[in-house]
Amino acid sequence: MEYELNYNEIQKEAKKKNRQQSLRIFFGRGVTVKLCSAILVLFVVLSLLLPLVMNLDPNSQDLVNRLAAPSAEHWFGTDYLGRDVFARIIYGGRVSLMVSLLAGTFAAAVGIVLGLIAGFFGGIVSRTIMAATDVILSIPNMVFTMIIAAIMGRSVVSLTIAIGIGMVPTYIRMVNGQILQLKENDYVVASTLVGQSSLKILFKHLLPNAFPSLIVLYTINLGNAIMTESSLSYLGVGINPPTATWGNMVSDAYAYLYLAPRLAIIPGICIIVLIIAFNIVGDGLRDSLDPRLRGKL
Amino acid sequence: MKKWFTVCLVILCLVGQVFAGGSSEAADTGSGEEGGGTLRIGINTENVHTMLSFTMTGTSDDYYYSWPVYESLFKPNAEGGVDPWLLESYEMDKDNLTYTFHIRPGITFSDGTPLDAEAMKWNLDHYLEVGAKVAALLSSIESVEVVDDLTVVLHLSTWSSILPYAFSRECGYMYSPTFYQEHGEEYCTQHPCGTGPFVMTEWNYDVSKRFEARDDYWGGPVKLDAVEYIIYTDALVAQAAMQSGELDVYLAPDPETARSMEASGITIKACPVASSTYMLCFNSLNTTGDDPTGDVRVRKAISHAVDWKALVQAVWGDYASYRNQFGVGQHFYSDSVIGYDYDPELSKQLLAEAGYPNGFTIELKTEDSSALINSATIIQQYLSEVGINAELSVLAGADGNAAEAGWGKGLWVHGSSVYVSAPMQMASMFRQNLSGHVLGLTTLLRPDDVEAALALSVSAATEEEAVAAVGEANRLLTDEYDIITNFAETRGLFAVADYVKDSGIGESFYSVADLANAWLDK
Numbered sequence: 001m002e003y004e005l006n007y008n009e010i011q012k013e014a015k016k017k018n019r020q021q022s023l024r025i026f027f028g029r030g031v032t033v034k035l036c037s038a039i040l041v042l043f044v045v046l047s048l049l050l051p052l053v054m055n056l057d058p059n060s061q062d063l064v065n066r067l068a069a070p071s072a073e074h075w076f077g078t079d080y081l082g083r084d085v086f087a088r089i090i091y092g093g094r095v096s097l098m099v100s101l102l103a104g105t106f107a108a109a110v111g112i113v114l115g116l117i118a119g120f121f122g123g124i125v126s127r128t129i130m131a132a133t134d135v136i137l138s139i140p141n142m143v144f145t146m147i148i149a150a151i152m153g154r155s156v157v158s159l160t161i162a163i164g165i166g167m168v169p170t171y172i173r174m175v176n177g178q179i180l181q182l183k184e185n186d187y188v189v190a191s192t193l194v195g196q197s198s199l200k201i202l203f204k205h206l207l208p209n210a211f212p213s214l215i216v217l218y219t220i221n222l223g224n225a226i227m228t229e230s231s232l233s234y235l236g237v238g239i240n241p242p243t244a245t246w247g248n249m250v251s252d253a254y255a256y257l258y259l260a261p262r263l264a265i266i267p268g269i270c271i272i273v274l275i276i277a278f279n280i281v282g283d284g285l286r287d288s289l290d291p292r293l294r295g296k297l
Numbered sequence: 298m299k300k301w302f303t304v305c306l307v308i309l310c311l312v313g314q315v316f317a318g319g320s321s322e323a324a325d326t327g328s329g330e331e332g333g334g335t336l337r338i339g340i341n342t343e344n345v346h347t348m349l350s351f352t353m354t355g356t357s358d359d360y361y362y363s364w365p366v367y368e369s370l371f372k373p374n375a376e377g378g379v380d381p382w383l384l385e386s387y388e389m390d391k392d393n394l395t396y397t398f399h400i401r402p403g404i405t406f407s408d409g410t411p412l413d414a415e416a417m418k419w420n421l422d423h424y425l426e427v428g429a430k431v432a433a434l435l436s437s438i439e440s441v442e443v444v445d446d447l448t449v450v451l452h453l454s455t456w457s458s459i460l461p462y463a464f465s466r467e468c469g470y471m472y473s474p475t476f477y478q479e480h481g482e483e484y485c486t487q488h489p490c491g492t493g494p495f496v497m498t499e500w501n502y503d504v505s506k507r508f509e510a511r512d513d514y515w516g517g518p519v520k521l522d523a524v525e526y527i528i529y530t531d532a533l534v535a536q537a538a539m540q541s542g543e544l545d546v547y548l549a550p551d552p553e554t555a556r557s558m559e560a561s562g563i564t565i566k567a568c569p570v571a572s573s574t575y576m577l578c579f580n581s582l583n584t585t586g587d588d589p590t591g592d593v594r595v596r597k598a599i600s601h602a603v604d605w606k607a608l609v610q611a612v613w614g615d616y617a618s619y620r621n622q623f624g625v626g627q628h629f630y631s632d633s634v635i636g637y638d639y640d641p642e643l644s645k646q647l648l649a650e651a652g653y654p655n656g657f658t659i660e661l662k663t664e665d666s667s668a669l670i671n672s673a674t675i676i677q678q679y680l681s682e683v684g685i686n687a688e689l690s691v692l693a694g695a696d697g698n699a700a701e702a703g704w705g706k707g708l709w710v711h712g713s714s715v716y717v718s719a720p721m722q723m724a725s726m727f728r729q730n731l732s733g734h735v736l737g738l739t740t741l742l743r744p745d746d747v748e749a750a751l752a753l754s755v756s757a758a759t760e761e762e763a764v765a766a767v768g769e770a771n772r773l774l775t776d777e778y779d780i781i782t783n784f785a786e787t788r789g790l791f792a793v794a795d796y797v798k799d800s801g802i803g804e805s806f807y808s809v810a811d812l813a814n815a816w817l818d819k
Contacts, residue, residue: 060678063604063675154691
């Protein structure tokens with residue numbers, strides 16, 4: 001009993017130490033990771049909270065004041081329909097972040113479950129899932145997503161699902177590979193021998209051990225989802241107007257590149273900054289969660 | 298190190314050569330009124346199907362690519378009417394249901410054969426057999442008779458006042474019968490042989506077309522050596538090409554590009570005669586019986602909810618005008634049409650009378666073009682102010698094309714090109730018993746009195762009678778039933794460098810130019 005107590009305390013202590021070490025590694029990677037983390041937090045906070053405290057209407061038109069320059073009233077000026085560009089950036093960020101989070105989460109949920117099943121059970125189930133994955137991966141992701149988006153129509157929900165489906169194969173591949181590797185470990189064999197159920201082994205032993213890689217993939221995929229959403233909106237298969245997204249703001253502003261370049265540059269910068277931030281934070285997470293790197297930093 | 302230096306030097310020299318070559322080429326393209334040169338025209342799309350006159354469908358690209366090679370029997374003028382072109386004169390006889398065409402003497406095709414009555418009959422017969430616009434425009438022609446070398450008589454089954462307008466478009470282009478019989482149809486689709494001042498010598502698909510001047514042109518010496526059409530699919534790249542002098546003309550920029558070009562010092566020519574009309578169409582037929590737009594009070598409420606003049610100014614600026622009725626130009630304009638002023642209070646009152654005091658949700662659809670999307674977005678905003686929640690859908694490609702013939706419930710924002718004559722266009726859009734791809738075939742109401750007015754406009758004995766009939770049709774379509782709310786007439790836009798002289802581009806109507814007399818002042 002005393003031994004068991006000590007063991008639990010040691011385990012708790014080790015987990016705490018691991019967490020601290022991970023955070024230390026994450027934030028010890030230099031100013032870039034800190035800056036990018038701050039940017040992500042800032043974008044989320046601005047997108048979610050600013051509309052609550054400021055009177056922002058992204059669709060309100062002032063047809064007399066079209067293409068107005070930045071001013072105290074309109075911080076980023078107005079667009080070709082007299083809409084406030086700052087309000088559209090904030091709301092556009094909200095849509096872009098929401099689409100990326102929902103698509104990323106949808107892809108992760110479906111991909112992880114299918115990957116777990118394929119990796120753990122093997123046989124015909126695995127072959128079927130992996131064959132379907134290969135088929136999807138054989139089609140360029142943008143083309144595949146465009147086809148799904150075109151079939152499902154132009155709305156936030158259809159775009160989210162289209163982007164999510166396009167990302168599912170990456171999760172299946174990764175989880176399947178991880179599980180194939182992890183299930184050969186002694187602790188999994190031991191769990192099987194002591195009669196633990198497949199579900200318990202999957203969710204208690206295998207999935208937690210695959211999490212570090214999954215978190216990294218999830219983070220990077222959030223950036224990719226924003227990129228895909230912007231690309232689809234730019235190509236005209238995104239969300240219907242007048243809903244603002246950064247992608248369709250860039251697309252709509254293209255014709256005004258000479259007259260009012262800020263209309264394209266501002267959302268363009270937002271897209272670039274957010275994608276870079278997601279990627280750098282993803283890299284940081286990978287380093288901090290990878291046990292092999294812990295001793296090196 | 299030395300190697301790298303040498304490689305860099307060679308690359309620099311090559312780059313220098315390329316740029317030097319470019320500028321000397323540009324300098325060679327023109328040299329004064331009598332000195333020839335090549336007119337370089339930028340266009341945003343390929344003419345994918347055919348350059349054979351009677352198989353053309355009358356798209357704007359058909360006309361643009363036809364400028365150097367084809368001429369029509371009549372030519373649209375800057376006043377919105379048409380004048381004889383390949384014809385010297387013509388007579389109409391409503392009692393005997395005939396048109397008599399007198400061909401201008403001395404006209405030859407680019408293969409050297411003459412345009413005579415037999416050649417014209419051959420062309421008209423071919424068009425009546427396979428032409429895309431026969432049903433809409435030429436169905437009244439019963440037969441074509443050759444009277445003498447230069448005289449042709451058209452015998453009609455019913456009177457039609459729109460034939461001169463119809464023959465000012467692709468229906469009136471003439472192709473050499475000799476050339477056609479020698480080479481066969483397939484060859485001729487890629488090798489136009491018309492009466493125009495140039496001959497096509499090169500067609501690089503999706504890249505360019507080159508036309509060289511004829512030395513036997515019936516209209517006299519051609520000033521340019523050649524005309525080259527170069528495809529620029531991206532308007533901003535075309536703008537840069539105009540600024541650098543690589544292009545002399547850019548055809549049909551959209552309003553945004555035109556504004557941008559004008560701001561950078563490029564001259565934009567807007568045709569005096571408008572060529573497109575924009576309207577809000579309602580599901581007035583309401584076959585399911587549950588669409589609010591089935592009630593004329595709702596349609597009028599929607600029309601009063603929008604400040605159409607502000608919309609037109611926002612979307613097109615000075616390149617369009619507010620127009621409360623279908624059509625373009627002054628000729629068929631009717632003062633009897635009142636239209637819909639911006640009056641949100643009246644709109645709310647009409648909605649309450651129709652049983653919608655709190656508004657409703659409705660679909661608002663349009664095709665994927667910036668002018669249409671911007672118009673729809675503005676309409677959506679105005680409707681929200683009277684309590685109508687319009688859900689905007691943009692339909693691209695085939696979806697948009699299909700929806701034009703029947704968009705289901707709700708509203709459809711539509712842009713329609715109008716080829717000079719309002720009766721010609723309205724007869725193919727708003728009459729009863731139409732078939733094929735017709736605007737709102739399954740969604741637009743087609744009342745008997747509108748049908749009667751349009752029938753009269755086509756069969757009118759005099760121009761005054763036709764004008765009055767069109768006015769009445771427009772009054773019924775707009776004020777009485779509000780089947781459509783017309784809001785804009787837009788003009789064809791062309792970016793033309795200042796040194797391009799006498800080209801006729803953008804000076805009357807979008808479908809015509811005068812490349813035989815064009816010259817480059819540089």
